[in-house]
Amino acid sequence: MAGYGLNNEHHLSVVLQEKFISEGYKIEVVNGSVSGSTSSGGVNRVEWTLSEPNIDLVILGLGANDMLRGIQPKETKNNLEKIIKIAQNKNIKVILAGMIAPTSYGLEYKSNFDQIYSDLSKQYNLPLIPFLLEGVALKPDLNLSDGMHPNEKGTIIISKTLQEMILKNISSN
Numbered sequence: 001m002a003g004y005g006l007n008n009e010h011h012l013s014v015v016l017q018e019k020f021i022s023e024g025y026k027i028e029v030v031n032g033s034v035s036g037s038t039s040s041g042g043v044n045r046v047e048w049t050l051s052e053p054n055i056d057l058v059i060l061g062l063g064a065n066d067m068l069r070g071i072q073p074k075e076t077k078n079n080l081e082k083i084i085k086i087a088q089n090k091n092i093k094v095i096l097a098g099m100i101a102p103t104s105y106g107l108e109y110k111s112n113f114d115q116i117y118s119d120l121s122k123q124y125n126l127p128l129i130p131f132l133l134e135g136v137a138l139k140p141d142l143n144l145s146d147g148m149h150p151n152e153k154g155t156i157i158i159s160k161t162l163q164e165m166i167l168k169n170i171s172s173n
Contacts, residue, residue, distance in 0.1 A: 038062070
């Protein structure tokens with residue numbers, strides 16, 4: 001999450017980094033997100049993004065903008081799969097951060113989109129956060145006025161979810 005509409009100090013990567021530091025963890029968080037990016041944008045950036053040394057883990061949280069633009073779920077799934085394969089070929093662990101679609105594109109679209117993340121998680125044996133915005137989505141007090149992007153309070157909740165998943169997966173090495 002790129003931190004759309006937030007001051008830099010409230011971006012998810014910054015909040016997460018500060019949590020790790022304050023709790024004594026020596027984990028460096030690098031923000032590879034781009035505001036408004038789709039899964040195809042992620043495919044275009046993945047080689048460059050993952051070329052940095054000492055990357056051990058990536059949180060793959062793309063797809064929400066695909067869904068908002070009505071991109072076919074099959075295309076989104078194929079793009080996420082390409083990213084997963086590239087990361088795994090570089091021996092980088094992947095945690096998949098899922099999204100869910102509203103019914104605005106119909107129930108079939110929603111069903112196909114929502115299935116992407118659990119299918120990929122099972123296929124590639126990836127840890128899964130079923131819905132990254134759990135506890136934040138559709139809560140006006142946790143989102144910006146657009147109703148879609150987390151505000152400072154929402155970002156704190158999401159950072160806790162990510163921190164728990166990261167710590168669980170680095171300790172299992």
